[in-house]
Amino acid sequence: MSSPTNQLVLNIRLRDDARFASFCGDAGEQLGGVVDAVLTAPRLSPGVGAIATLVFVSGDTETGKSHLLQAAVRRVREQSGQAVCLGDLGAHSPDVLESLGHSDLVCIDDVEPLLRDIAWCTAIMYLYSRLQEHDGVLIVSAAVAAGQLPCVLPDLQSRLRGAVVVATRQLMDSEKAEVLRLRAELRGLTLPPEVASYILTRSFRGMVHLIRTLDQLDEQSLKEQKRLTIPFVKQSLGI
Numbered sequence: 001m002s003s004p005t006n007q008l009v010l011n012i013r014l015r016d017d018a019r020f021a022s023f024c025g026d027a028g029e030q031l032g033g034v035v036d037a038v039l040t041a042p043r044l045s046p047g048v049g050a051i052a053t054l055v056f057v058s059g060d061t062e063t064g065k066s067h068l069l070q071a072a073v074r075r076v077r078e079q080s081g082q083a084v085c086l087g088d089l090g091a092h093s094p095d096v097l098e099s100l101g102h103s104d105l106v107c108i109d110d111v112e113p114l115l116r117d118i119a120w121c122t123a124i125m126y127l128y129s130r131l132q133e134h135d136g137v138l139i140v141s142a143a144v145a146a147g148q149l150p151c152v153l154p155d156l157q158s159r160l161r162g163a164v165v166v167a168t169r170q171l172m173d174s175e176k177a178e179v180l181r182l183r184a185e186l187r188g189l190t191l192p193p194e195v196a197s198y199i200l201t202r203s204f205r206g207m208v209h210l211i212r213t214l215d216q217l218d219e220q221s222l223k224e225q226k227r228l229t230i231p232f233v234k235q236s237l238g239i
Contacts, residue, residue: 059168094123101130121153
């Protein structure tokens, strides 16, 4: 039996900048629309199923899947809904899902490893059924298409293949610069275009690395009370 304490440990702490407004690409608008439907759909009698109840977010690594799941949870919580984002579940028991069936939204990040285990598949299927009864939504993410998921439970595989699909993609450099600008703005920072371009041309271009770079600049800027300029970036990052 799962405990509230265990749920708190498993519940991913949302990044401050994990919002739909700071996501670049059509996937953010698409998933935001699904979440808004969760918030605005009339709560009819249990089991009516007035809204989509299963969403599959797919895409390569570092394309923003975790960002989208956290943004979805944040939006539901901001409207006083019950939402949870779970990740790195493989080291835990499937029982951790038992108490989540009455949530408005449950997100499971990187679901693929769990689908090779019949106990996890059974627990996810049960959770999905409970959520469906109460017009809740299950969002899962993986780096492969639904048809390629190694699911050992045919019923769950069938439902995943029929889920609403939100596909993420690799961003162009101009889009990465816009993401950095938006996330800097959320932190109260101004990131001029020439500084963003400087970072992109002298740094690893994976989004995880770029966000960590912004974290470092944010911390250093606050400490030294300096604006984000090319000389400041050179000094702070040594690039």
